[in-house]
Amino acid sequence: MLALSLAITGCGDKDTGDPTGPGDTRAELTAGSAVSAADTATTASVTFTGATGLSLAAADFTVSTGGTIGTPAVSGDTVTVPVTFAANSGTSAKTYTVGINGASTKVKGSATVVVIQAANDPSDTRKGLTAGSAVSAAGTATIASVTFTGATGLTLTAADFTVSTGGTIGTPAVSGDTVTVPVTFAANTGTSAKSYTVGINGDSAKIKGSTTVVITQDAAPSTGADLGLYIGSAASPEANTGTLALALAWLKSNAANNTDYTILIGANESLPSWTLGGASPGTSVAANGKTGVKITIRDKGAERRVTGSSLFTINSGVTLVLSEKITLVGINSNTASLVRVDDGSLEMRENAKITGNHSVPSSFSSGGGVYVDRGTFIMKGGTVYGSDGGANANKLTGSGTKLGVSLYKSVNGVAKFGNEQPIIAGVQTTDLFTDDTLTGHE
Numbered sequence: 251m252l253a254l255s256l257a258i259t260g261c262g263d264k265d266t267g268d269p270t271g272p273g274d275t276r277a278e279l280t281a282g283s284a285v286s287a288a289d290t291a292t293t294a295s296v297t298f299t300g301a302t303g304l305s306l307a308a309a310d311f312t313v314s315t316g317g318t319i320g321t322p323a324v325s326g327d328t329v330t331v332p333v334t335f336a337a338n339s340g341t342s343a344k345t346y347t348v349g350i351n352g353a354s355t356k357v358k359g360s361a362t363v364v365v366i367q368a369a370n371d372p373s374d375t376r377k378g379l380t381a382g383s384a385v386s387a388a389g390t391a392t393i394a395s396v397t398f399t400g401a402t403g404l405t406l407t408a409a410d411f412t413v414s415t416g417g418t419i420g421t422p423a424v425s426g427d428t429v430t431v432p433v434t435f436a437a438n439t440g441t442s443a444k445s446y447t448v449g450i451n452g453d454s455a456k457i458k459g460s461t462t463v464v465i466t467q468d469a470a471p472s473t474g475a476d477l478g479l480y481i482g483s484a485a486s487p488e489a490n491t492g493t494l495a496l497a498l499a500w501l502k503s504n505a506a507n508n509t510d511y512t513i514l515i516g517a518n519e520s521l522p523s524w525t526l527g528g529a530s531p532g533t534s535v536a537a538n539g540k541t542g543v544k545i546t547i548r549d550k551g552a553e554r555r556v557t558g559s560s561l562f563t564i565n566s567g568v569t570l571v572l573s574e575k576i577t578l579v580g581i582n583s584n585t586a587s588l589v590r591v592d593d594g595s596l597e598m599r600e601n602a603k604i605t606g607n608h609s610v611p612s613s614f615s616s617g618g619g620v621y622v623d624r625g626t627f628i629m630k631g632g633t634v635y636g637s638d639g640g641a642n643a644n645k646l647t648g649s650g651t652k653l654g655v656s657l658y659k660s661v662n663g664v665a666k667f668g669n670e671q672p673i674i675a676g677v678q679t680t681d682l683f684t685d686d687t688l689t690g691h692e
Contacts, residue, residue: 281361288459290378296363301329310354317346381461395692396463401429417446501536508542516550528565541567549575564594572602580607587621600631618644622663629690630668654683668692
């Protein structure tokens with residue numbers, strides 16, 4: 251009898267989910283430079299290039315034993331990958347090697363970046379400082395402040411810190427565990443942003459560490475720039491966005507996640523009430539359902555006044571920045587605050603103003619100028635006028651309960667200056683309010 255063996259194979263290749271192979275479309279990343287960290291440091295960031303257009307997660311990267319990958323941030327072609335680890339109490343340096351996860355479906359490559367953490371020197375009694383958040387400054391600004399923590403009990407001077415070319419360190423101020431370091435620089439007259447990196451002087455006898463804080467100074471569009479809405483660092487605006495109203499209408503239809511927009515306006519405008527972000531579709535709702543959207547309103551060469559009743563409600567996913575010379579003006583018969591922060595963020599820069607809102611409620615009313623229900627209000631500059639503001643005053647009148655002519659911060663809201671200090675003193679986990687004129691600062 252003849253035995254017949256028949257092998258049957260499929261006509262197509264089975265999809266194993268393996269991203270490698272001829273159809274591999276993953277982006278190949280190139281490693282940045284090695285990074286040094288002080289023995290007291292617990293975080294450092296490394297960079298890779300080749301990440302244009304990608305949205306990456308911690309799972310796309312690996313780190314050697316002892317390190318933990320944080321959330322990567324992509325800016326242009328570069329992805330910055332944060333790494334956390336323990337302070338080094340040993341007498342030998344430690345290294346943490348950051349690489350690309352071979353199982354990633356978005357990136358590939360064998361490139362690695364090493365974080366070298368210095369050894370602990372028992373004879374070195376200097377305190378290690380931890381950097382605060384990065385700081386933004388308007389193009390017209392000439393001063394900004396950064397913070398470091400770990401300074402309890404110290405008396406520090408300008409010589410204990412360094413700043414990159416163009417900046418000058420002022421006199422640091424220690425309050426509790428935090429030291430606030432002022433930096434002065436020239437107004438930016440160029441068309442590109444500038445950055446100033448503040449660090450710790452290696453020759454300091456009191457503090458140590460490789461941690462740094464970056465100040466990014468905006469580049470205001472030149473007075474000859476075209477009016478309208480700019481996406482990111484684009485050189486020209488989108489079509490048919492030459493007024494604030496048109497720009498907001500464009501955002502209603504076209505806003506994208508994780509995108510910065512700048513609206514350059516050249517005249518005073520009257521505006522209906524707009525809702526920014528959240529998930530409440532309607533006639534005057536921009537960036538509905540989006541996240542990571544930043545909208546900056548700027549002037550073109552002179553103060554620009556935007557008038558209306560309850561001009562902006564800022565919901566989750568959106569940060570609204572009132573840049574220099576932008577003034578929001580209320581009306582005489584409003585029934586609510588001029589700006590309401592409801593799980594989003596409002597930021598005021600130098601020379602921005604919130605003024606002239608006269609709310610006449612028949613029942614409870616709070617926050618004639620700004621009401622922070624949830625979310626965050628940061629005054630890096632600018633003025634919110636209170637009942638003492640004369641012709642510019644915001645007002646609350648009528649038969650109802652009236653609290654916070656200039657600002658009302660609810661139990662779930664945050665209201666702080668650019669140096670992280672609260673705008674209104676008191677227990678920040680309670681409702682706080684003030685009738686006074688408020689002036690922002692770094």
